[in-house]
Amino acid sequence: xxxxxxxxAASAADRLRQRLxxxxxxxxxxxxxxxxxxxxxxxxxxxxxEIGGLVTKAVxxxxxxxxxxxxxxxxxxxxxxxxxLHNVGLDxxxxxxxxxxxxxxxxxxxFVNVVGRTVDDFAEVVARLDGEDGFLxxxxxxxxxxxxxxxxxxxxxxxxxxxxxxxxxxxxxxxxVKLTPNVPDIGRFARLCEEEGADGLSAINTxxxxxxxxxxxxxxxxxxxxxxxxxxxxxxxxYSTWKAASATSIPIMGIGxxxxxxxxLQYVLAGASLVQVGTALFVDPSSAxxxxxxxxxxxxxxxxxxxxxxxxxxxxxxxxxxVEAGTGG
Amino acid sequence: MSPAPPRHADPSGPAxxxxxxxxxxxxxxxxxxxxxxxxxxxEATWWLELESPEIAAASRPGQFVMIGYGVDNLAPPLLPRxxxxxxRSDDGRVxxxxxxxxxxxxxxxxxxAGDETLLLGPLGxxxxxxxxxxxxxxxxxxxxxxxxxxxxxxxxxxxxVRLLYGERTxxxxxxxxxxxxLTGGPAEVWTEDGSAGRKGLVLDGIDLTxxxxxxxxxxxxMLRALADLAARRGASLQVSVEEHMGCGVGTCxxxxxxxxxxxxxxxxxxxxxxxxxxxxxxxx
Numbered sequence: 001x002x003x004x005x006x007x008x009a010a011s012a013a014d015r016l017r018q019r020l021x022x023x024x025x026x027x028x029x030x031x032x033x034x035x036x037x038x039x040x041x042x043x044x045x046x047x048x049x050e051i052g053g054l055v056t057k058a059v060x061x062x063x064x065x066x067x068x069x070x071x072x073x074x075x076x077x078x079x080x081x082x083x084x085l086h087n088v089g090l091d092x093x094x095x096x097x098x099x100x101x102x103x104x105x106x107x108x109x110x111f112v113n114v115v116g117r118t119v120d121d122f123a124e125v126v127a128r129l130d131g132e133d134g135f136l137x138x139x140x141x142x143x144x145x146x147x148x149x150x151x152x153x154x155x156x157x158x159x160x161x162x163x164x165x166x167x168x169x170x171x172x173x174x175x176x177v178k179l180t181p182n183v184p185d186i187g188r189f190a191r192l193c194e195e196e197g198a199d200g201l202s203a204i205n206t207x208x209x210x211x212x213x214x215x216x217x218x219x220x221x222x223x224x225x226x227x228x229x230x231x232x233x234x235x236x237x238x239y240s241t242w243k244a245a246s247a248t249s250i251p252i253m254g255i256g257x258x259x260x261x262x263x264x265l266q267y268v269l270a271g272a273s274l275v276q277v278g279t280a281l282f283v284d285p286s287s288a289x290x291x292x293x294x295x296x297x298x299x300x301x302x303x304x305x306x307x308x309x310x311x312x313x314x315x316x317x318x319x320x321x322x323v324e325a326g327t328g329g
Numbered sequence: 330m331s332p333a334p335p336r337h338a339d340p341s342g343p344a345x346x347x348x349x350x351x352x353x354x355x356x357x358x359x360x361x362x363x364x365x366x367x368x369x370x371x372e373a374t375w376w377l378e379l380e381s382p383e384i385a386a387a388s389r390p391g392q393f394v395m396i397g398y399g400v401d402n403l404a405p406p407l408l409p410r411x412x413x414x415x416x417r418s419d420d421g422r423v424x425x426x427x428x429x430x431x432x433x434x435x436x437x438x439x440x441x442a443g444d445e446t447l448l449l450g451p452l453g454x455x456x457x458x459x460x461x462x463x464x465x466x467x468x469x470x471x472x473x474x475x476x477x478x479x480x481x482x483x484x485x486x487x488x489x490v491r492l493l494y495g496e497r498t499x500x501x502x503x504x505x506x507x508x509x510x511l512t513g514g515p516a517e518v519w520t521e522d523g524s525a526g527r528k529g530l531v532l533d534g535i536d537l538t539x540x541x542x543x544x545x546x547x548x549x550x551m552l553r554a555l556a557d558l559a560a561r562r563g564a565s566l567q568v569s570v571e572e573h574m575g576c577g578v579g580t581c582x583x584x585x586x587x588x589x590x591x592x593x594x595x596x597x598x599x600x601x602x603x604x605x606x607x608x609x610x611x612x613x
Contacts, residue, residue: 037580041598044356045578057582065592070573072583074408074432079575086582086593230407259400280400282408282575284447285359287400 078230102134245271261294469547495531
């Protein structure tokens with residue numbers, strides 16, 4: 001049981017504040033990559049500088065046009081997408097997108113999501129951004145299911161080691177690796193990232209999936225397959241976060257199906273210090289702010305002075321004796 | 330969770346500087362809107378009126394709203410759905426034309442007076458009617474929606490508007506008395522099987538002799554034929570396009586349509602109204 005610890009009169013801001021990646025996060029709630037553009041798209045609609053921060057749309061060295069439509073469709077309890085890393089490329093990101101983030105987000109923390117086809121691609125994005133202002137660190141995307149080779153680095157231990165090790169040599173900024181759930185043991189990949197010098201992990205990216213239009217006998221998604229997100233994947237994300245947290249001691253950003261403070265707290269108890277909200281933003285742009293407020297309210301009701309006290313505070317009961325036959329259990 | 334307070338645009342002041350060129354007004358209004366009425370007006374077709382004074386006041390013909398049910402809802406649909414603003418009233422009502430296709434529209438058809446939905450809007454770029462030329466609206470099926478709004482506004486300002494409206498069959502034809510009431514004039518109806526109005530395709534009604542401003546909204550095949558006709562005859566054409574949409578505000582990049590000359594345009598913020606010549610009609 002989590003119990004109250006006599007928190008006096010801690011404010012909501014005090015309860016949610018954490019020190020991570022060498023800086024202060026005013027809130028554990030961030031917006032997930034691919035669901036908030038480059039931030040500016042939500043100006044005036046989402047109070048970006050009042051929450052924990054955001055992770056930008058993926059940035060690659062070269063601009064990418066992305067996949068043909070349909071790029072998204074609804075699935076039971078979620079959605080499937082195959083945007084295809086449509087992005088403006090590194091040059092335009094630095095010239096057009098980063099200045100807005102630098103000038104407008106002073107309290108929220110920004111991670112730049114980085115993608116590439118080769119280790120050198122990733123390294124170029126990281127190296128060229130390293131000296132720029134307007135962001136805290138990098139989220140390394142080794143887990144996009146919607147482009148050829150998108151999960152290559154995330155599903156092969158040797159490739160992942162090589163990539164993270166190389167990026168560690170390119171920057172002193174925080175490096176967070178966004179993991180794919182599509183591996184037999186996410187804990188091994190999490191540990192490997194830590195060993196190669198990663199500062200944190202994001203768990204998880206979408207699940208590969210497919211949706212078929214039975215009348216046309218064709219895939220609904222232009223790319224044929226896509227990544228599944230939304231409430232349907234919440235338990236898988238919590239599981240992956242718990243596995244990753246159990247295998248490492250670096251901070252984790254929990255992602256997958258979060259639409260309420262209660263959802264976010266499952267990730268926190270499983271070991272996430274921060275959470276990212278994605279699909280729920282489409283459902284309601286105010287959801288991130290709602291989760292932020294809901295977390296503060298939950299901590300206050302439980303007399304917990306700081307969120308950090310419940311990070312990884314999951315208590316797994318000791319195995320109980322097997323239920324005897326005939327009890328109906 | 331504690332629901333966040335709705336974030337309203339300030340209707341009394343000017344919208345803040347537009348962060349994406351051409352997108353207006355910004356920011357959109359987000360609020361819980363009450364259903365005032367919802368009635369079946371033709372086969373699989375519903376006319377939904379919502380109470381939304383701010384969106385009613387801010388909307389321009391061709392713009393759309395996202396209608397959804399919030400994060401606490403797990404019954405389909407999860408994602409909000411885009412709908413053209415079909416009409417607005419001075420007393421703050423917004424009308425939407427709904428045809429049932431999938432989970433989103435089925436749920437909308439079941440809405441009753443007093444129910445609440447989440448509205449975000451108005452969104453996207455409207456039709457541009459600056460040139461003082463006669464207007465011909467070419468509507469296929471529920472593509473009628475933006476033209477109910479547009480024809481009403483334009484006719485009230487003394488513009489000459491022909492409203493050409495096609496359906497597959499007569500059972501699907503929207504309530505024509507309501508069309509007259511909403512738009513202040515008639516619609517010219519075509520059906521493919523001749524069971525209502527004239528027999529044929531709505532494109533058959535187009536008359537280019539007075540160099541009209543052509544506006545189109547409807548199924549992809551209809552828009553493609555319309556774009557082809559306009560290109561061949563040198564006519565000016567704006568179209569309102571439809572694509573699966575996630576956010577409605579340009580973040581998810583889900584709703585792209587092929588741009589002339591290559592690449593993709595986001596229907597939500599660069600559209601939904603485009604000059605037909607700005608799009609590539611050769612790509613399915």
